[in-house]
Amino acid sequence: MDRPPLSQKLMLYYAAPHLTHAVATLPVALFVPAFYADDLGLPLAGVGLAIAASRATDMVTDPLVGILSDRFKTSWGRRKPWIALGTPLLMLSAWMVFAPAGQVSLLYLFVWASLLFLGFTLVDLPHKAWGAELSTDYTERTHVAAWREGSGALGQILFLVVLSAMDFLGYVDNREQLRVIALIIVFSLPPLVTLALVKVPEFPSEELAGERHEGWAGLRLVLHNWAFVRTLVTLLLLGTAVLIQATLHRLVLTHVVGRPEIFATMILAENLISLAMVPVWMNIANRIGKHRAICLAALWIGVSSLGFPWVDRGDTGFYATLIVLRGSSLASLFMLANSIAADVVDHDIVASGRQRTGLFFAVWGIAIKLAVALGVLLGTALPAAFGFEPSAPAQDPDAKKWLLIIYGWLPCLIIASGLPLMWNFPIDRVRQRALREQIAARRTGVFRSDADGAA
Template identity: 55%
Template sequence: MTITDIDTTVAESLPRRTMILYGLPHLTDAVMTLPMALFIPAFYAGEMGLPLAGVGAMISISRIFDVLIDPVIGTLSDRWHSRWGRRKPWLVVGTPIIMLATWMLFVPPADVSLLYLMIWASLLSIGYSLFDLPYKAWGAELSTDYRERSRIAAWREGFGAAGQFLFLAVLIVMGIAGHKGGSNEMRAIALMVIVSLPPLVAITLWRVPERLPERLTGEVLIGWSAMISLFKNRAFLRTVLAIILFGAGLMIQATLHKLVLTHVIGRPELFAPLILGETVASLAAMPLWLKLSDRIGKHRAVTLAALWVGVWSLPFPWVGAGDIELYSILIALRGSSFAAIFFLSNSIAADVIDQDTLDTGKQRTGLFFALWGMAIKLAVALGVLIGTGFPALFGFVPTTASHTPSSISALMHIYGWLPGLIMLLAFPLLWNFPIDEAYHQLLRGRIEARRSP
């Protein structure tokens, strides 16, 4: 479908089939976010023998490095004009970069260095930005309806969770077949990405339409005036802070999860099954969180979803060697809101952009998702840095066979309590969020009244 085929009228109701086809690529590209958090730090610090604090620093640097590139990608995708649309060409460019960087990062040479890790982690992050920012902007523009946006994001994140389920199932089968070890797992992940990403992207590019950008009559802000308007947008500022807090909290736990299972619980072979169970719980709970968001508003639902993670993380310091049943239950309960945090946050983001469209007279979806992408990467960098640096400060060294009780206690408190405390700080930012369903209807009415013919 070319840009000239797109219906420019106000959306009625987006067919479910379109939502499904749009979400397909996330079946693969979301897979990469899980190993980057759960596998890469433990793999490079464990099997590859690099210092844990150094690994955390290199991953953090790789996130900060491409933060400067995100606004450029977002702005260019907003201004891009082609017969295929504004967003689709960027997915075509990002796909091969993701494939190359994934292989180099997940299948490193034996003499790997911290510099090697930083270079390929940075390139993967850049390729992911080229793909993911326009992809999310495209999804935000598929519908203008408050509730339907949640369903579009839910389908995408649902496919993401399903992709993680499939790759974890593959790892479990590999373990049963005797192909254990971090290097075998990493190679399998890389192959899954390289083989599956191109056809899924091709189907979505072919079958999913792209709406023309909204252009409003009246004053249009450009230059510094347009940039200043960002800082006057209270909803945008609140979401940026909330993303950083949510992301940092989740990344601390993701970074330490395999280390806790190995050095505290003593059952590292159950890593993939536990994450698989967590993913199933997240998928199963998605309809409940969607119904809750319809009832109390997506801003309050996402706040409760984040607090849910914090509540079920509180008992972690009392989990010890052999407590696999208790640990498994806590992991499943904690993870049952993960997908909701992601799809509700993205749905809220689309509403925030509507406010900016009305304020500036032009639609800057790519720029906004780039800025949120920057916040996410800063959150990832902060979470990985805390998750690797803080345990090291208290004497925890993953390459050591034995640990002192104080270092284990510090590890479990950092893993269990610190993320919850950080995420709790987002409560006042989102609970009374300025854009609810009633205000959004008013907002859309004002935008439609100013739409260019």
Template identity: 85%
Template sequence: MDRPPLHHKIMLYYASPHLTHAVATLPVALFVPAFYADDMALPLAGVGVAIAASRALDMVSDPLIGILSDRLKTRWGRRKPWIAIGTPLLMLSAWMVFAPAGKVSLLYLFVWASLLFFAFTLVDLPHKAWGAELSTDYTERTNVAAWREGLGALGQILFLGVLSVLDYLGYVENRDQLRVIAIIIVVSLPPLVTVALSKVPEFPSEELAGERLGGWAGLRLVLRNQAFMRTLITLLLLGTAVLIQATLHRLVLTHVVGRPDIFATMILAENLVSLAMVPVWMSIANRIGKHRAIILAAFWIGLWSVGFPWVDRGDTALYVTLILLRGASLASIFMLANSIAADVVDHDIVASGRQRTGLFFAVWGIAIKLAVALGVLLGTALPAAFGFEPSAPAQAPEAKKWLLVIYGWLPCLIIVSGLPIMWNFPIDRIRQRALREQIAARRAGVFKSDIGGAA
């Protein structure tokens, strides 16, 4: 470790905005498709297309923000200004998507969802890059990522607890629950962001002695980074699988199981299980390596998803049990992915001679958002293609059957296709330590040359 160990307080302060960031993103899959299709009477397939199309801007904004946040030099740091600028826009756009006034159109959903995703890029991408740069140690990076994802899961648990109380009081409508989510975001985000920006340090960019590659040559290095490309493909596949199910949770609970009233409580219980299992998955990662731990975590989701097509009306206990077992590794997948990402950046620092964490997290962000778009699109368009339409008075048995197959087995197939990619991952604990030693040696060369020039 070429930096002092991080105090847990610093990790807590850094992760605190993700309490609300996670709340801002969860409804896009869990609530918004069902709300705009059921309550706002928009066509289900059209809602899926609008949400998927709203991610198109990310193809430009993510790499742009990533590169600019790598190169920006201010008295407040490279990452912090973007978070400060993006927070008000995130609050406004979340309110417009989750608490629309009156009748809305697909165009309304597309415009405000686009702004919501752009604002999330402004705050989340620099936040992830900032966290990846807080530590240079293989294991401590997992701890930083665990604090971030753990607080994200806790934020979801707290707001789902509020929704469960609303369910108990009889406020089960999508509109009421989404408005509460919007209020939580607007009220909680400013103080959490203020604490993080004021309490957590941001370290200078690591510049190495020797040739430094930028422009097209630097971009080619990114594409030739095998560890990066393998992680990218894995994230895309796993994210798509998870988002297909997230998109369909409420629809399955409403139109198949017949218990929409327990939705918030069920997702709350799933998040509690997911958060409780984070230390277990951290221990597994320390024993067998992060890359193999993320494979096992993904396999765990696929294993319990196999049973979904056998769920029928009234099978509440069976369905909730499968959801809880499946959810035991959800938070850990994102925690491990962020920790692996920091290790992959070390490889690029050695190859390019400069720290480009923002660029890498930008491309990763595109993959994750593409996974969200694909998951929502497949989770809405495929059931619609087989005759399932939530606003219809009744659903044909065949349409429900295909809904459950798409919900359960399609994600399994996607997950299985991604498992071999990460098994023999090229960066483990030993390789990462060697990379940090090379970085430290070449940084010393920069430091010596600076001293010589000053003399």
């Protein structure tokens, strides 16, 4: 380990803003499509297209923010200024998307959703890069990522507790619940961000002796980093599968099971088991490696989803059980992905001579957001193509069957296609340690070529 071990208190301070970051993005899949289609009367396919299109600007803003945060050196650090800048935009845009006043249009949803995703990029991308740079140890990186994803899961749990309480008291209107989510974001984000910015250090960028690769040469190194490309494709596939289901949870519960009032309680139970299982998945990762642990976590989601097409009206217990089983690996999936991403950056530091964590997390961010866009688009357009429309007075039974197949089996196929990419991933504990030895040697101007790199 290049640096002293991090204290749990420091990791807690770092993870604190993600309590609210996670709350800011979860409703885009879980609440917004159903709210804008069911309550505001917009066409379901149009809502999905507007949300997917709003992510197109991320193709420009994510790499730009990533590169600038890598190079923007101030006495306050490289990452912290961007987080401070993006926080007000995230608060404003979340309010406009989740608590719209009066009649809205698809254009309104597209514009404010685009600004919401921009604000999220400004705070979340530098926050991830900052966390990846806090530690240089293979296992401790998993701990940092676990604190972050655990914090996000806890944030979701807290706001779902609030929504469950509203359900219990009879406040089940989508508009009321989304307004409460917006209030949670606006009031909780500033103190949590301030705590992290003040309490957590930011280490200087690692610059190595020897040749450095800039511009197109540096970009080619990114594209030729096969560990990175494999991680990128896997994230895209797994994220798309998860978001298809997230988009359709509420619609299935409303139009198939017939119990929309238990939605918040059900998602709360899913998040509770997801958070409780994080230590278990950390232990699995320590035993068999992060890359194989993430394969098992994804496989568990797929297997747990196989029963969804057999859900029918009134099957509340059966459906809720499948949701809880599926959710037991969700937080760990993203925890392990972020930890693996930090290891992949080590390979690039050796190859390029510079620390470009922001750029790498920007490209990963694009993959994740593309997965969100594809998940929402497939989760809305495919059911609509088979005749399912939430605002219709009566639903075609065949359309409901296709809704459940798209909801349950399509994600399983997508997950299965991504597993071979990660099972024999080239960067394990031994190779990551060798990369850190190379980095340490070159920081002193002495390069040892005997350490085995990862391709």
